[in-house]
Amino acid sequence: MSNNKTAVEWLFHQLWEEPKDKFTWYAILEKAKEMDKKQREDLIVFSKVMCTSHAHAEYIVNEFNKKL
Secondary structure, three states, X not given: OOOOOOHHHHHHHHHHHOOOOHHHHHXXXXXXXXXXXXXXXXXHHHHHHHOOOHHHHXXXXXXXXXXX
16 A cells, blocks of 8 residues: 555555455455554654644544544
8 A cells, every 4th residue: 555545545446456245345444444543543643743732632633533
């Protein structure tokens, strides 16, 4: 996976290339969920490093989650 793709973009491309096999699609979905969780964790770490306060970091994460 390219580091520039979101979990959703990666999921779309993986499903586009696969035959319609429910077990394969389920495995791909589970991988996308893991990727999404990691991207969210990375956002939290990044916001804590870049922000001057924990409250500001939480605000940024909450605003990001609202847009999903």
